[in-house]
Amino acid sequence: MIEISGLSKAFGRVEAVRGLSLTAGDGRITGLIGPNGAGKSTTFRAVFGVLRPDAGRVSVDGLDIVTERIEAQRRIGALPDVRGLYPRLTAREHIRYFGNLHGLSGPALNARIDALVELLEMQGFADRRARGFSRGQELKVALGRALVHEPANLILDEPTAGLDVVSTRAVRRLLRTMRDAGHCILISSHLMSEVGALCDRLVIIEQGRALASGTPEELCAWIGTSDLEEMFVQALARAQSERESESCRL
Amino acid sequence: MPSLKPPSLKPRGELWPWWRRCLVVLRKEMLDHLRDRRSLGLALIYPLLGPLVIGMLLAVSAESMRNSGPGVRAVTAATRGADQAPELVEYLSRRKVTLVPAGERDPVVLEIPTGAARDGHYSVRLLYDINSAAASGVAAQIAELITAYGRTVSERQLAARGLDLSILQPVTIERINIGRRLNIAMLFYNLIPPLVVFMIFLGAVYIALDATVGERERGTLEPLLTAPVRRWELLLGKAGAAFLFTVATLALNLIAFRAVLSLIAVNVPGLEAPPGSGVFLLMFVMALPVVALSVTVQLVVAAIARSMKEAQIYLGLLPLVPALPGVAAAMAPTTPGLWASCFPVFGQMVSFGRLITGSGLDPLQPLLSAVVTLAVAAAIFRWAIWLYEQERNLSAD
Numbered sequence: 214m215i216e217i218s219g220l221s222k223a224f225g226r227v228e229a230v231r232g233l234s235l236t237a238g239d240g241r242i243t244g245l246i247g248p249n250g251a252g253k254s255t256t257f258r259a260v261f262g263v264l265r266p267d268a269g270r271v272s273v274d275g276l277d278i279v280t281e282r283i284e285a286q287r288r289i290g291a292l293p294d295v296r297g298l299y300p301r302l303t304a305r306e307h308i309r310y311f312g313n314l315h316g317l318s319g320p321a322l323n324a325r326i327d328a329l330v331e332l333l334e335m336q337g338f339a340d341r342r343a344r345g346f347s348r349g350q351e352l353k354v355a356l357g358r359a360l361v362h363e364p365a366n367l368i369l370d371e372p373t374a375g376l377d378v379v380s381t382r383a384v385r386r387l388l389r390t391m392r393d394a395g396h397c398i399l400i401s402s403h404l405m406s407e408v409g410a411l412c413d414r415l416v417i418i419e420q421g422r423a424l425a426s427g428t429p430e431e432l433c434a435w436i437g438t439s440d441l442e443e444m445f446v447q448a449l450a451r452a453q454s455e456r457e458s459e460s461c462r463l
Numbered sequence: 464m465p466s467l468k469p470p471s472l473k474p475r476g477e478l479w480p481w482w483r484r485c486l487v488v489l490r491k492e493m494l495d496h497l498r499d500r501r502s503l504g505l506a507l508i509y510p511l512l513g514p515l516v517i518g519m520l521l522a523v524s525a526e527s528m529r530n531s532g533p534g535v536r537a538v539t540a541a542t543r544g545a546d547q548a549p550e551l552v553e554y555l556s557r558r559k560v561t562l563v564p565a566g567e568r569d570p571v572v573l574e575i576p577t578g579a580a581r582d583g584h585y586s587v588r589l590l591y592d593i594n595s596a597a598a599s600g601v602a603a604q605i606a607e608l609i610t611a612y613g614r615t616v617s618e619r620q621l622a623a624r625g626l627d628l629s630i631l632q633p634v635t636i637e638r639i640n641i642g643r644r645l646n647i648a649m650l651f652y653n654l655i656p657p658l659v660v661f662m663i664f665l666g667a668v669y670i671a672l673d674a675t676v677g678e679r680e681r682g683t684l685e686p687l688l689t690a691p692v693r694r695w696e697l698l699l700g701k702a703g704a705a706f707l708f709t710v711a712t713l714a715l716n717l718i719a720f721r722a723v724l725s726l727i728a729v730n731v732p733g734l735e736a737p738p739g740s741g742v743f744l745l746m747f748v749m750a751l752p753v754v755a756l757s758v759t760v761q762l763v764v765a766a767i768a769r770s771m772k773e774a775q776i777y778l779g780l781l782p783l784v785p786a787l788p789g790v791a792a793a794m795a796p797t798t799p800g801l802w803a804s805c806f807p808v809f810g811q812m813v814s815f816g817r818l819i820t821g822s823g824l825d826p827l828q829p830l831l832s833a834v835v836t837l838a839v840a841a842a843i844f845r846w847a848i849w850l851y852e853q854e855r856n857l858s859a860d
Contacts, residue, residue, distance in 0.1 A: 283691045
């Protein structure tokens with residue numbers, strides 16, 4: 214379970230996240246949606262333990278990401294927006310490197326890598342060096358890297374961006390399987406069709422704050438539409454007009 | 464689609480001790496960079512450059528010295544008015560100076576004035592381009608011979624009048640070379656320490672860069688920081704890889720120095736032999752703290768630089784900083800004392816110099832240098848860790 218309470222993070226004068234609170238429970242896929250620059254990636258970086266919050270707290274299975282970072286990170290499978298592969302390492306070596314960093318080795322790790330290669334359909338390029346990989350291939354390697362230690366909590370930034378239809382379906386199926394097994398999954402996506410198909414719960418984030426949260430059905434009912442994309446657009450417009458009337462009152 | 468076995472909600476894998484996590488990072492860096500043919504090629508070429516340059520300069524200088532001195536080496540010069548001073552011309556030709564009629568663009572021309580033989584005393588002119596080393600050498604040799612000839616004529620003329628030349632020259636200098644060997648070699652051997660230090664700071668610089676600022680620029684740093692590894696463990700693993708690469712280039716550099724200089728000493732008779740293998744082995748051991756220092760400095764520079772390009776500029780200049788005091792020490796007339804050991808790198812270069820010249824080395828000197836250098840390296844490494852913990856150093860933006 215991932216719990217974020219009162220998270221704030223600024224870069225100089227730019228407040229990327231302002232008092233954000235949300236909970237991503239076990240056995241659920243939680244989607245973080247918002248326009249560009251809303252603070253999704255900054256929030257994810259704070260959950261990964263890469264950025265230190267200015268205020269607030271992030272916990273993973275009850276472990277504080279700042280004070281108990283190593284233990285918390287052992288429970289996270291992270292897919293940052295930057296996939297970041299080493300051009301001279303093969304796909305298999307990438308997964309092995311992260312497996313080793315998570316304390317896995319020997320036949321157990323080999324078996325796990327083989328399973329991931331098959332699961333993510335990487336047989337054709339698993340032993341090729343990463344230089345020249347397509348975006349989809351890069352994403353598969355990064356996913357394999359995030360899944361190698363079978364983490365209890367998966368945090369995935371745009372988990373299907375760049376994948377073909379078949380691979381997208383495979384990843385979605387994998388995420389549902391993991392959810393059903395009790396994993397906590399937190400994703401961000403710009404594709405409303407994806408969040409609609411996958412997420413049990415959505416959090417709309419705008420200008421670093423949580424605008425609304427609930428099941429897709431609850432959010433659609435709140436706005437008064439059956440279309441998720443329409444709901445998202447109207448929710449942002451409503452927030453914008455509320456801000457304008459607020460500033461007029463002041 | 465195949466499925467994974469039901470996942471466990473407990474973390475898989477055990478939390479390895481810190482040194483094992485460092486080893487994982489080190490092994491990955493080694494594997495990665497051993498596949499990088501460009502940086503590997505440079506890491507192998509750099510250590511050979513210093514020995515080859517020093518070797519060539521030494522061979523040329525030794526050969527030049529062996530052939531120096533009037534009458535030792537045959538030279539040719541153009542002349543105008545050779546018929547005006549037949550005795551001088553004959554004197555020069557007996558001392559291996561061939562005089563040919565002057566043409567349009569001769570490098571050295573000897574001009575003898577008309578009526579020189581008749582007057583008995585005259586002034587000759589030597590025309591040459593001082594920017595040409597060869598012409599200057601020939602001119603110097605001819606000038607020395609003409610001076611000697613003039614002295615001979617003076618002696619003869621004074622003797623005819625019953626006088627002695629010593630009246631005109633009460634004090635004379637007689638130069639006697641008591642060196643059995645060509646000590647020019649020592650000048651070059653003294654340049655080995657600064658060149659070795661230069662190489663240490665340059666040899667594996669690309670690896671230190673790629674493992675740090677390169678990682679940031681490629682976008683691989685952020686995924687790496689999501690793994691359960693402390694920043695200092697990551698940095699230690701990367702520093703370990705850069706250390707091993709630098710040690711390999713250092714070993715190659717010293718082996719090349721020993722091999723090239725030995726080869727030249729064997730082929731140039733009378734040349735002072737280079738220091739023995741034991742000296743180079745001691746230099747290798749004494750240089751290891753300098754390697755540690757160079758790696759930590761490179762990590763700090765890579766952390767401060769905003770891009771790979773910027774870091775390359777800084778690190779390209781970096782080797783000059785520690786190497787220049789060593790060059791000054793090599794040229795200095797006196798050898799610094801124990802105080803020099805308190806300065807990292809400079810202390811080692813002074814110790815290297817003592818080993819090379821065989822002037823006796825107090826064991827306290829390299830020991831003190833090692834302790835001081837390692838302490839400074841540890842402090843700089845702590846600084847590097849602090850820099851890598853700063854969020855502004857995590858992204859390439």
